[in-house]
Amino acid sequence: MVLLKRLSNLDSNLQISNLNLKDLITAVFKNDKKVRFKTYGHSMSPFIKDGDIVTLKPYSAHSLIKPGDIAAVNRGNKKIIVHRITRIDGEKILLKGDNCIEFDGHFIKENIMGIITNIERNGKKLRSSRVTNLIIACLSGSGLLTSHILPFLRHMKSKKEAFARHV
Amino acid sequence: MDGNVYKNKIYKKSENIIARTIENELILVPVSADIADLDASLFSLNQTGIEIWNRLDGKRVLNEIVQEFDENFDAHKDVIMKDVCGIIQELLKHGIIEKVE
Numbered sequence: 595m596v597l598l599k600r601l602s603n604l605d606s607n608l609q610i611s612n613l614n615l616k617d618l619i620t621a622v623f624k625n626d627k628k629v630r631f632k633t634y635g636h637s638m639s640p641f642i643k644d645g646d647i648v649t650l651k652p653y654s655a656h657s658l659i660k661p662g663d664i665a666a667v668n669r670g671n672k673k674i675i676v677h678r679i680t681r682i683d684g685e686k687i688l689l690k691g692d693n694c695i696e697f698d699g700h701f702i703k704e705n706i707m708g709i710i711t712n713i714e715r716n717g718k719k720l721r722s723s724r725v726t727n728l729i730i731a732c733l734s735g736s737g738l739l740t741s742h743i744l745p746f747l748r749h750m751k752s753k754k755e756a757f758a759r760h761v
Numbered sequence: 762m763d764g765n766v767y768k769n770k771i772y773k774k775s776e777n778i779i780a781r782t783i784e785n786e787l788i789l790v791p792v793s794a795d796i797a798d799l800d801a802s803l804f805s806l807n808q809t810g811i812e813i814w815n816r817l818d819g820k821r822v823l824n825e826i827v828q829e830f831d832e833n834f835d836a837h838k839d840v841i842m843k844d845v846c847g848i849i850q851e852l853l854k855h856g857i858i859e860k861v862e
Contacts, residue, residue, distance in 0.1 A: 614783045614784070615799075617781060618783070618790065618797075618799060621779050621780075621781040621790070622779055622790060622792075622797040625792070625797075627779070628795055628796045629797045630796050630797070631798075631799035631800050632799075632800045
């Protein structure tokens, strides 16, 4: 009889839902530890892609957060959302996915569960700087990121791939 | 690390494990270097495993736990011993529990 089961994939063996992930993260944060997990979805692409692994550190009222930071926020409907802080308005943050047209809206800082400290892709840590994150936040907040910059980058990428196929 | 199971020894939960009940299973999250890695190494215990886990209080020797199961559950003592020793060995192997010296 199998009493102990190793879970190799967070959402396959137990079909752990977003609620359960939030539950696990909460349990880890209560012990004041960081948590590392795989992300799913495209709302933060290309900065966080589907399958990237992120490390999250717990947020507290004493934590310093800045526009550009990527936060895991308790959305209140049993979901967590991992998007970028584009602006801080007093006790509220304005959140938006880098690949999203619409803002998620304002959330009070109390709803922040944690802040991303690390993004890994294919076993490598992605480099980022505070300045880069701030620039992305500004471009995202203005709408330029989704309206012009990302489409341009995707266009250039497909051109490059087409060229590589013909070489 | 000694992977053998001793019936006259006491076992306790590792301090580097975070446990949380989700959907009637106990999820065990090992923590290493201050990071709980949900991607690499998660474990779950079913109901029987949870009953054993709850008794690993660092005070009772393994034989006492088996005795308790024998008194409270309808199963042959040999089967209970085998299950308990089996789970203890697995938990030891993955560093989830430790032997109290």
